[in-house]
Structure formats: structure tokens, C-alpha cells
Amino acid sequence: MTFPGQPFVTVQSLDMRASLDMSLGTNPRRRNMNIMTPMRITLIIACTMQLSCGHREESAITPSVVKITATYNPETNEHLFVTDVDEIPSGWTTFRLINASPAVHFLVLELLPGAKSVENSVSEVVPVFQQAMDLISGGQVEDGFAKLADLPKWFGDVRFMGGPGLVSPGRSSEATVHLEPGNYVMECYIKTAEGKFHSALGMIRGLTVTQERSEAAPPSQVSLRMRLTNEGFGVHGEVSSGRHTIEVRFAEEKPPFLGNDVHLVQLGEDANLEKLATWMDWSQPGGMVSDHGTAAPFQFMGGTHEMPMGSTAYFTVELTPGRYAWVSERSAQDPLYEEFTVAAR
Numbered sequence: 001m002t003f004p005g006q007p008f009v010t011v012q013s014l015d016m017r018a019s020l021d022m023s024l025g026t027n028p029r030r031r032n033m034n035i036m037t038p039m040r041i042t043l044i045i046a047c048t049m050q051l052s053c054g055h056r057e058e059s060a061i062t063p064s065v066v067k068i069t070a071t072y073n074p075e076t077n078e079h080l081f082v083t084d085v086d087e088i089p090s091g092w093t094t095f096r097l098i099n100a101s102p103a104v105h106f107l108v109l110e111l112l113p114g115a116k117s118v119e120n121s122v123s124e125v126v127p128v129f130q131q132a133m134d135l136i137s138g139g140q141v142e143d144g145f146a147k148l149a150d151l152p153k154w155f156g157d158v159r160f161m162g163g164p165g166l167v168s169p170g171r172s173s174e175a176t177v178h179l180e181p182g183n184y185v186m187e188c189y190i191k192t193a194e195g196k197f198h199s200a201l202g203m204i205r206g207l208t209v210t211q212e213r214s215e216a217a218p219p220s221q222v223s224l225r226m227r228l229t230n231e232g233f234g235v236h237g238e239v240s241s242g243r244h245t246i247e248v249r250f251a252e253e254k255p256p257f258l259g260n261d262v263h264l265v266q267l268g269e270d271a272n273l274e275k276l277a278t279w280m281d282w283s284q285p286g287g288m289v290s291d292h293g294t295a296a297p298f299q300f301m302g303g304t305h306e307m308p309m310g311s312t313a314y315f316t317v318e319l320t321p322g323r324y325a326w327v328s329e330r331s332a333q334d335p336l337y338e339e340f341t342v343a344a345r
Contacts, residue, residue, distance in 0.1 A: 060217035063092040063176055068186070070203070072101040072292055079103065079198040079291075081186055081205045088207070091214030094176040097164035103190060104290035105198070106166045106263075108305040109177065109207070110185040113157035118206030121185045124152045129189070130200045137195040137285045145283075162313040165263040165303025173302030176219060176314040179209045189282065192291040219314045222247045226326075228260050233326045233338050241342050245316045250307045259306025260328055260336075266299040267323040267339070277335030280327055287332070321345075 068083040079101065097107045112120070128150050136144035163186070164173035184207040189197045223244045227234035229252040252260055265276065276298060281287040290296040303326075304313040321344040328336040 060220060061215050063094045063216040063218070064088070064214065065094045065096055065174075067096050067098065068107060069098045070101045070103075070105040070107075070188070072103060074292060078202040079105070079188065079190075080202045081107065081188070083205070086205075086207060088179075088209055089212040089214040090179055090181045090209050092176060092178050092216040092218050093214065094174060095164050097167055097173045099167045099169050099171055099173070102169050102292040102295075103198075104166055104168055104296040104300055105188045105190060105203070106173070106305065107163045107186050107188060109161040109163040109179070110187060111159040111161050111180070112183045112185060113154050115183070116154055117183050118185050118204060120152075120154075121187070122204060125155055126197065126199050126204065130197055133191070133195050133197065133283075136283060159308060160259055160306045162307045162311070163305045165261065165305060165315065166265075166300035167302050168296065168298075168300045171301060173300075174316045175302070175304045177304070177307070178218070178311070181209050181211050183208060189288070190291075191282070191287075191289050193289055193294040195285065195289075218312070219245050219247075221245055222314070225249070226262065227251050228262055228328075230255065230260065230336075232336070233262060235326070235338075239319070239340055239342060241319050241321055241345055243316065243318050245314055248304055248313045248315070250309055250311045250313075253309055255306065255309075256330060256334070261304060261306045263303035263327050263329070264301040264317055265325045265327055266301055267325055268299075269323070271298065271323065273325065273337055273339060274335075276325065276327060277330070277337060278332045280329050280335070280337075281332040282329070284332055288329075 066083065066085045066088060068081050071080050071082050072078070073080065095107060095109075097105065099105050110121070128147060131150075132144045132147040134144075135141075135147055161179060161184070162175055162177035164175045167173035186205045186207055187199045188203040189199045191197055192201070224235060224237040224239065224246040226236070226246060226248045228248055228250055234251075248262060250260065278284055279287055279289075279297060301317050302315055304315045307313055319342050321342050323339065323341055325337050325339045327338075330336050
């Protein structure tokens with residue numbers, strides 16, 4: 001039985017069928033009873049349809065939100081991630097980075113191989129990158145890059161698994177990713193004016209993703225879709241003012257050294273995109289520099305970090321009329337950015 005504007009519903013209950021038969025006088029045992037009025041029949045059918053639809057339709061489970069606050073302690077010169085979460089189930093999770101510090105930050109998730117832990121990253125990886133950066137900042141560029149050969153062999157098996165993108169002070173960045181079980185590192189390697197990585201100053205934490213699996217589903221209300229490759233961002237959809245959830249598909253077979261990521265930048269009237277491209281290169285002495293005394297030259301609004309080919313991530317932003325750009329963390333000699341404008345409605 002169907003009604004205009006209503007889903008098809010099959011009445012499964014024998015008792016309900018009997019009630020309808022009896023009301024219509026077709027049941028031989030109830031033929032002498034009064035026939036139900038059309039209004040009462042309609043009420044029975046409507047209630048049955050509501051119960052059936054409620055039973056058939058199950059709303060998707062929203063991913064849990066892990067809140068992490070980026071802070072700065074001027075007394076100890078420490079940049080820190082503050083959170084009460086150190087273990088989550090595998091599956092879809094939303095990470096919300098709240099920037100309560102005077103510097104730009106991000107949070108990248110790194111899946112470590114085997115039994116490696118955050119302690120291994122702190123003792124074996126962060127110092128090598130810092131020593132390389134110290135050499136580069138001192139003008140010994142070739143020696144600095146050569147220093148990266150001292151990274152442990154297991155670092156080549158680290159998998160970058162997304163995370164909230166670059167976000168300016170006073171803002172928050174939110175990204176939803178699918179994580180498999182294992183030991184992860186949450187890290188920010190923005191630099192101070194002296195060339196010290198935030199991770200070397202405390203902004204690195206461990207996260208355990210357990211075998212227990214979350215039943216959460218990815219976001220279903222997507223307003224923009226992006227296909228990220230070495231050539232560009234491949235945006236589909238109307239980039240308009242308002243809140244957007246953006247789906248990012250990682251579709252590059254051979255990404256650069258740190259992979260492809262995407263960050264949203266709000267541009268001022270006099271913004272220089274070449275300057276932006278240089279700032280996005282961590283290996284430049286002035287690249288990715290932001291601390292309590294040195295503001296970043298742009299307003300960052302979030303995004304998502306790199307993931308393996310075939311992965312999908314989601315991030316949410318609020319757009320107002322003005323100039324913007326999508327930008328990736330790349331070498332200044334091979335920049336990747338795309339400017340766009342959001343018009344006033």
C-alpha cells in the first residue's frame with residue numbers, strides 16, 4: 001500500500017492485517033461488527049508507517065571529537081599540545097585543534113611502524129631534523145640536507161595520516177580521518193624565529209589507536225570535493241560564503257617528500273603569493289616561522305595533512321567574502337597554491 005509523498009511500506013504484522021480486515025468487514029468472524037471510519041483507518045496506517053520507517057532507518061553515528069589545545073608557556077619556552085585523550089578506537093575520528101597560543105600551529109598524525117613509540121620519535125627523529133635545520137640556517141645547506149641521512153631506517157616506514165591543518169592564533173581547525181590500529185605521533189613542526197621546531201620544544205605527543213573499532217561514519221553533508229594531486233587541488237562545488245565541509249581525496253601515486261596536503265589561507269589585499277610559497281617551505285630559514293614574537297604573514301584557517309594514496313579526509317571551514325588560497329606544504333622551487341575569491345551574496 002502506498003500513499004502520495006510517503007515511502008512504500010509493507011504491513012508485516014498479522015495482528016495489524018487482522019485489524020484492517022476486521023475494520024473493513026472482510027474477516028468472517030467480525031463481519032457483524034461496525035466498520036471503522038476512514039479517519040481511524042488513516043490513523044492506524046500512519047502510525048504503522050511511522051513505526052516501520054523508524055525501524056528501517058538508522059541514523060549514522062557521528063565520529064567522536066578529540067579536542068587538543070595548542071598552548072605556549074613563556075616561562076619554559078615550551079609549545080605544547082594539551083588534551084586528556086591518549087587512546088581512541090580505530091575508525092573515523094574528528095580532531096579539533098584549538099589554537100590558544102600566539103603562534104600558528106597544526107597537528108599531523110604519523111603512524112609509526114611496529115612497536116615504535118613517541119619516545120623513539122623524540123630521541124631519534126626530532127633531533128636529526130633539528131640538527132639539519134641548524135646547519136641550513138647557518139648557511140650550510142648541503143650539509144643540512146645530508147644530515148637527514150642520519151634518520152633511522154624505520155622513519156621511511158612512517159605513514160602520514162592527516163590531521164588538522166595550519167591554524168592561526170585564536171582559531172580552531174577540525175579534520176576527520178580514518179585511523180587503523182597502531183602507535184601514532186601528534187606533532188607540530190612550525191619553527192621559532194631562532195629556527196627551533198615546535199616539536200623540539202615539546203609540541204609532540206603519542207596516541208594509541210586500539211583494535212576496538214568505532215562504528216562512526218564519515219561526514220555525509222559535503223559541500224565541496226577536492227581531488228589532490230601533484231598538479232593541483234581539483235575542487236568541485238560552489239565555493240561560497242558560509243560553513244563548508246570539504247572532502248579531500250588523495251589521488252597522487254608519487255607525491256613529494258612530505259606528501260601532498262591542503263591548507264586554507266585568507267589573503268589580505270596586498271598578499272604576496274610568492275612570499276606564501278616561500279613560507280610554506282620548512283627548509284627555508286624563514287619558512288614556517290611563527291612564535292610568540294613573530295607572527296605568520298597570513299591568516300590560516302585549517303585544512304588537512306597528507307595521507308596515503310586512496311585515502312579520504314574531511315575538514316570544515318567558515319568562509320566569508322574575500323580573497324583566499326588553497327596551498328600545500330612544498331618546496332619553494334615547486335610551489336602548489338590556487339587563489340580564489342568568495343563573493344558577497
